[in-house]
Amino acid sequence: MSIAVIGAGAFGTALAISIARSGAEVTLWARDTSALQSTRQSLRLPGVTLPESVSVTGDLAQSALADTLLLATPMQSLSTVLDQFDTPLSGKALVACCKGIDLNTLTGPAEVLSRLKPEATPAILTGPSFAADIARGLPTALTLACQDEAIGRSLQHQLATPALRLYRSTDVIGAELGGALKNVIAIACGACIGQGMGDSTRAALMTRGFAEMTRLAIHLGARSETLSGLSGMGDLALTCMSEQSRNYRFGLALGQEKPFDPTITVEGAKTAEAVTRLAQQIGLDMPICQMVHQLSTGSVSVTDAIRTLLSRPLKEE
Numbered sequence: 001m002s003i004a005v006i007g008a009g010a011f012g013t014a015l016a017i018s019i020a021r022s023g024a025e026v027t028l029w030a031r032d033t034s035a036l037q038s039t040r041q042s043l044r045l046p047g048v049t050l051p052e053s054v055s056v057t058g059d060l061a062q063s064a065l066a067d068t069l070l071l072a073t074p075m076q077s078l079s080t081v082l083d084q085f086d087t088p089l090s091g092k093a094l095v096a097c098c099k100g101i102d103l104n105t106l107t108g109p110a111e112v113l114s115r116l117k118p119e120a121t122p123a124i125l126t127g128p129s130f131a132a133d134i135a136r137g138l139p140t141a142l143t144l145a146c147q148d149e150a151i152g153r154s155l156q157h158q159l160a161t162p163a164l165r166l167y168r169s170t171d172v173i174g175a176e177l178g179g180a181l182k183n184v185i186a187i188a189c190g191a192c193i194g195q196g197m198g199d200s201t202r203a204a205l206m207t208r209g210f211a212e213m214t215r216l217a218i219h220l221g222a223r224s225e226t227l228s229g230l231s232g233m234g235d236l237a238l239t240c241m242s243e244q245s246r247n248y249r250f251g252l253a254l255g256q257e258k259p260f261d262p263t264i265t266v267e268g269a270k271t272a273e274a275v276t277r278l279a280q281q282i283g284l285d286m287p288i289c290q291m292v293h294q295l296s297t298g299s300v301s302v303t304d305a306i307r308t309l310l311s312r313p314l315k316e317e
């Protein structure tokens with residue numbers, strides 16, 4: 001089975017390296033191949049060199065020849081990239097590796113794939129995985145979610161490596177929402193730590209954030225066990241506790257009132273906006289996500305955000 005990775009940012013590059021290491025044939029598609037072709041390194045993952053077995057291409061039609069396509073662009077670019085395929089992707093598995101909610105449709109990556117490429121089978125690869133760790137071959141475990149159980153099983157075997165243990169699930173909505181929502185909570189945690197609050201604050205935010213994640217996911221049809229797994233709790237723990245996380249670092253910068261490089265991918269900021277709109281539409285209480293949206297757009301300070309959250313009416317857990 002041949003595999004193409006679409007998007008040569010940090011994660012796409014790391015995935016291509018990881019899969020190639022286990023002997024599979026991999027093509028890595030980049031919008032701009034110049035740096036990759038001359039240095040064999042992605043500007044987004046400096047210091048990591050692509051092995052010879054990864055072919056780099058700027059030709060989307062060539063990538064579309066692969067049996068399995070891993071979509072590793074940021075969430076808000078997913079539909080733009082899918083629109084650029086000008087041949088049908090019948091019989092292909094499309095595995096979204098991005099974590100977020102599309103702002104135009106307020107849907108996750110699987111729904112975007114199904115809407116734009118109904119002839120293909122959508123799947124999700126998500127869970128605790130920093131690109132740098134994956135590229136170094138450090139062990140982790142991820143969730144591979146696909147509604148079609150047989151295709152999910154086949155993808156699990158295709159994409160697992162000795163260091164990358166994949167657990168299979170048919171709960172696509174739960175897997176994608178866990179990955180999207182944990183980024184929002186990581187921004188909140190970073191902001192509190194940046195303001196000088198402590199590990200107790202972070203633990204409380206992670207727990208109440210997890211309650212929000214589960215509330216929204218179950219409302220949208222997910223299974224609660226999925227949220228307790230790698231794609232939810234697993235990735236939440238990683239992202240809220242490590243300065244390797246860009247979402248957490250963005251939050252830290254907000255808390256410290258320092259500028260943050262706007263070219264760095266921070267999926268949680270747009271996800272917080274999407275969740276705020278979605279929660280309003282369906283009438284769900286998502287106070288931490290709503291506060292992160294206001295923080296990210298600069299319409300509230302960290303101090304006021306915390307004060308507002310703490311002064312909500314006392315309730316049962």
Ligand SMILES: NC(=O)c1ccc[n+]([C@@H]2O[C@H](COP(=O)([O-])OP(=O)(O)OC[C@H]3O[C@@H](n4cnc5c(N)ncnc54)[C@H](O)[C@@H]3O)[C@@H](O)[C@H]2O)c1
Pocket residue numbers: 007008009010011012031044072073074075077080081097098099100129130131132264265267
């Ligand atoms: N970096 C990680 O550790 C990591 C881990 C797991 C999941 N992810 C997820 O993977 C997705 C991508 O993140 P990343 O870290 O690779 O981002 P990145 O910022 O490192 O790279 C994004 C890449 O996407 C490309 N891109 C952006 N818009 C595009 C478009 N319209 N057409 C073609 N290419 C486009 C950029 O040129 C860039 O190469 C995100 O949703 C992220 O949450 C990242």
Ligand SMILES: O=P(O)(O)OC[C@H](O)CO
Pocket residue numbers: 099127128129130131183186235238239244245246247248265266267
């Ligand atoms: O750097 P972040 O915050 O985008 O997190 C990367 C991955 O999602 C961690 O699993």
